[in-house]
Amino acid sequence: MIQFIKADTLLPQIAPVVTLHEKKEPAKEEIKQEDEGQKLQMEQTTELAQVISEKVKFLCEGKEAVPPVQVMAIQLETLVAALDAGGLSAKYMWEWLTSVDSQLASLEQAAAPLGWQCQWDRSYKRYFYRNEESGVIQWEYPSEHPSQGGEEAMELCDSPPPPP
Known part of the structure; x- marks a missing residue:
């Protein structure tokens, strides 16, 4: 019969003791490099977004404008994808949704x-x-003008009344 023995009971490992002074904190230089890297990435992202925006505007010249409601639908799909990917805060999404909801309420009032x-x-x-x-x-x-008392039927009748 084979007996299994937990390895650390035979060869116990000494756990290193970490004191407050030994805790490794990121060096200020590392933090500075990360900040500079993020800043550079943000600048590049902003610049690329501007270039793409300019190209899209140029390509859309002479085309029919996209209705505001369709713009809302496109923005909604984009923001939901960003939220699902973890690139957007739920707070920002909620604020945007409540803003759009109030805009839609105004459109609904104007539509009737x-x-x-x-x-x-x-x-x-x-x-x-x-x-x-x-x-x-x-x-x-x-x-716009609801029919009352057979007005609609009279409007549809093209034949003259019978002779007396």
Whole structure:
């Protein structure tokens, strides 16, 4: 029968004792080099971002402008990717999201005609419209002048009335 014995019981290792004076702290020169390296990287990043921005603006000349809502969607995808990669703080993301949410609320108010509210339905993932006076809800954009008492039917009729 083979017996196994833990190695450190036979050959005990002496653990080094570290005193406060022996703790190795990064040398000031190492910290300075890291700071300079980070500063250089930031300068290079800023410069490259400017060059790319200038190129993109030039290439977009004469093209239709991207709607602000589409810009929000692109920014959202970019920031979510940065957050997932650990390159963005949750605090910054939250502040950006709350800012965009208030901008969207303004757009929603402007999107609905007078007397209507534009609201989001999360389960259907689409907007609906609520009449502020009657409470009527509909998916389609409300007409500016609601028809009353058969006006719509009369507008559609092209034939003259029968003779008396």
